[in-house]
Amino acid sequence: MKNLEELKKIKERVKRNLELRTGEYRLKIVVCLGTCGIAAGARETMNTLVDLINKSNRSDIIVTTAGCAGFCEQEPMIQVYAEDKKPVVYGKVDSKAAEEIFKKHILKGEIVEKYLFSKGK
Numbered sequence: 001m002k003n004l005e006e007l008k009k010i011k012e013r014v015k016r017n018l019e020l021r022t023g024e025y026r027l028k029i030v031v032c033l034g035t036c037g038i039a040a041g042a043r044e045t046m047n048t049l050v051d052l053i054n055k056s057n058r059s060d061i062i063v064t065t066a067g068c069a070g071f072c073e074q075e076p077m078i079q080v081y082a083e084d085k086k087p088v089v090y091g092k093v094d095s096k097a098a099e100e101i102f103k104k105h106i107l108k109g110e111i112v113e114k115y116l117f118s119k120g121k
Helices: 004-022 035-040 042-056 095-108
Strands: 027-032 061-066 078-082 088-090 116-119
Touching: 027 042, 035 042, 042 061, 042 095, 078 095, 088 095
Parallel strands: 027 061
Antiparallel strands: 027 078, 078 088, 088 116
């Protein structure tokens, strides 16, 4: 660390990352990061989602992680929880799929059927 300004930048970055995981939210995205998910590319999926949230300047969307969901062949998997709606689970969500899901479901509320694994539970 070279100066106070650099420390302030680090503080803001850490604060923003913490808000993405625990802050007030309208939508919560859970990325399954068990070993099967990681092997299938879930870290890249999560990084894509975090980048999309940051670029959108939305503060009501958070990303968090969970372990294995038990459906290894569907990894990477994400779960989307919205206020007053049933949860939606998507399977085989690579970075490209994450972008499409973000633009359609997260921002517009439209379920993306081609990646849909389950609704409501």
